[in-house]
Amino acid sequence: MSQDVLDVFRAHGTSAVSDALDLLDRGETGLPGLRRISGEGVVAGPVFTVRYETVAPGNPGPAGEFIDDVPPGAVVVVANDGRTDRTVWGDLLTLTAVRGQVAGTVIDGVCRDVAAIRESGYPLWSGGSYMKSGKHRVRLTAVQRSVRVCGVRIAPGDVLVGDDAGCLVVPAQVLDRTAEQVRRVAAAEQAIRADIAAGLPLGTARERHGYNALGLVRR
Incomplete structure (x- = not known):
């Protein structure tokens, strides 16, 4: 993927990327x-996927060792089936991710050590927080394989974009086309903002720039 595509996503954020995917x-x-x-800010980077599964009580499930393999600029996507009673990310993983210039982490589940993570400034999205370790409760079963997070299939080569509104995935097959549509959406909205600032009614501004006429571009 080109750096230009990632720069477009970072410049305009999840709302514009979501509209472009629509x-x-x-x-x-x-x-x-x-x-x-x-x-803070907008994060955009290629995904690095990991998947966990529950282990039976008493069975070994050591902490997953993958973070040193994550390339700089990637976004770690942790598939933990939305579990809220056992964590898969904390301050030690965060410290290592910051050292390795990892772009951020998205967890289908929960994290812990929230104060330390916030103090580091490391970008992280999750379903919430909880204190209980996942060690010997879940185990790492896959790295850099297709996973499902919040019902969405995510595969290596896809791009994760996240900001204060949440996060979404841009499939690898449509990265360039999505960037093109982001530019299109952003240009239309910028023109509408200028018209609103000049005193035009919102409906008039939208009509002038074909906002409501933006149709679906089929695959």
Whole structure:
């Protein structure tokens, strides 16, 4: 993927990217229920996927060792089936991620050590927080494989975009086309803002720039 595509996503954020995906009839890639826990600004980067599963009581399930393999600029996507009673991310993983210039983490589940993570400024989204460790309760079963998070299929090569509104996934197959549509959406909205500032009614401004006529561009 080109750096230019990532720069476009970072410049305009999840709302514009979501609208662009709607125009491509690929709009169901948001991750509902996950909220920003820490960090600021817009994050966009290729996903690095990991998947956990529950282990039976008494069976070994050591802490997952993957973080040193995550390349700089990637976004870790943790598939933990939305579990809220056992965590898969905390301050030690965060410290290592910051050192490795990882772009951020998205968890289908919960994290712990929230104060330390926020103090670090590391971007993280999850379903919430809880204190109980996942060690010997869940185990790492896959790295860099297709996963499902919040009902959305995510695969290596896809891009995760996150900001204060939440996060979504741009499929690898439509990265360039999505960036093109982001530019289109952003240009129309900027023109509408200028008209509103000049005193035009919102409906008039939208009509002038074809806002409501933006149709679906089929795959």
